[in-house]
Amino acid sequence: MADVAAAAGVSVSTVSRALRGLPGVGEEQRRRIEGIAAQLSYVVSPDASRLARGGTGRIAVVLDNVDRWFFGTVLAGIERVLRAADFDVLVYHVDGEEERQRFFADLPARRKVDGVIVVALPAPAHEFARLSLMGVHVVVAGGRMGEFECVRIDDVAAARTAVSHLTGLGHRHVAMLRTRDSGGAVWPTDQARTEGYLEAMAQVGVRPEDPDALLGDQDTPLGGTHPVLTIPFGADHGWAATERLISGPHPPTAIFAHSDEIAFGCLQALRHHGWSVPQDMSVVAIDDHPLSGVMGLTTVAQPVRTQGELAAMAMLGSLGGTPVAGAGGAGGAADHVVATTLVVRGSTGRPREAGAPLGSDG
């Protein structure tokens, strides 16, 4: 404002009065000052302006793995909606267990934002509960965590859809590839997808030797009817797990992978070892990653950008005092569930007749 005053040859208070439309400045003088301010591209400090109104105009987005498609796509959806409502997005990338623990201990976004959107993180409940100390509304995108409002898919149903597609084709020996991060933390989605897998297998009368152990987060023996392996996220780990499965004494006829990127590794490992897909092995996953079309992967598609957009809309609704309609239980925070769709491509088919040679029609 001092620059405008100097250029106009008037006092700072005159500039202030002119730009705020207060009396005591002539119309011609006001126009001249406005013109100079426009030339100098004078803008009111948004921080000072927001502070006066009591809000920061910013929303924190907390996520790990922003370099993965799912998280980047959710962020894109959040940013688009918040930007349109004139909110800025502060990104907190918590990369691994140590950074995550530090984030929830220190809450660095405190007093800097009007709300927090967390993209599903593998955080234990006691860490996560600290978010309530921030005194702002919290929305979770891409999973359910604690009692906070959330936008997600029904992971149990999505897994059931994927595995029922396999059992409907005649598969009874279906392996599952679960995932967790390198620190060993359990993903909110992973437990639910394992439940869906067990439900779909139970519907055709197949039960693991020890379901409690499985839900308790232990791998089952490779030779069993329910080989379940827990691997770090990534196509290379999908490749390595597939090699373990096909080199065992009783390889499954189908693999259900936690996500498409893991399944890409399965497909490539099978191809590398001369196994035909789907003749020798069917593969199905959850996501519908942008590469799944060219990879020919059958998958349960989830709307990812939409989950980010809905989470941002839920946040705006809470800031404006307008709760967004949700499916939450009595007294609980809203739980917005978006629909998934089975997309059948070339990676799934009927299991080979027992005794037919591997790779004979690949």
Added chain:
Amino acid sequence: MADVAAAAGVSVSTVSRALRGLPGVGEEQRRRIEGIAAQLSYVVSPDASRLARGGTGRIAVVLDNVDRWFFGTVLAGIERVLRAADFDVLVYHVDGEEERQRFFADLPARRKVDGVIVVALPAPAHEFARLSLMGVHVVVAGGRMGEFECVRIDDVAAARTAVSHLTGLGHRHVAMLRTRDSGGAVWPTDQARTEGYLEAMAQVGVRPEDPDALLGDQDTPLGGTHPVLTIPFGADHGWAATERLISGPHPPTAIFAHSDEIAFGCLQALRHHGWSVPQDMSVVAIDDHPLSGVMGLTTVAQPVRTQGELAAMAMLGSLGGTPVAGAGGAGGAADHVVATTLVVRGSTGRPREAGAPLGSDG
């Protein structure tokens, strides 16, 4: 502060004096007030505190396509370095031509940040030059734009490395797949990679019919010795372009793709049509995407997260008045170039002898 005062049974000004270490508050009283403030997790408003010091404590990151691996990974690198220096990251996701134009016209980050890091955007110079109106330091990550400080790879050299690898194997009929966004804007990296391609081909005596037309952004005829196609980014477009190349009268023996994700589409299309890789067609690209290992793609690896980290360090250096050492020309902004490495996998090999049948050893 009012909450602390109420809990301690003293005035707000006493709390203020106690916490700021001013005289007039006894030592015991001060310790008691500090204890209550700690219990109530009192924190000074960061905005008010920063405003008093004259900085915002925030850096804007402007990017499009945050849902793509390259951009998300650069963002992760930027965020890590800035967070460690106690800066917050404001993300501006400009998705497509219209949002990009609006961003550069309105400069919504103005007065909200101490600096701007732009992840290489396909913006024309006149739009981009408006960033200087913000009056803060600008750093570009992942490409060169205008005269701003930048961190990037040498795209000409990277393309020359990829294509020289092909010509060294004996290929003379090499197609290139360039890319641009749906609005038709040219990527800063794309022009440079095309130059590298032309240089490597010229080194073995192969020149396009009309190099000026090519650098002027026109596709060459499919039947020529230099089939160059410009496609939107994406594996599906790589697939479609490959189908065009292999259905033409004189298919090339090798494809150089702008980036790995496009090349994945090439590999899958070739496989789908029964072409063996590398016997019938070699494929090479630039990136070293996380999936390139399982896809068996030969590529020129670029350090992506590092580019984000270095861009953030350059920004911190400029804010602290310490210019980071760079390779900039006399008087120009620093130009930090990071090294690339050829990673040879299974997708490249010698061209098939003329006349040998396609797919005979796939």
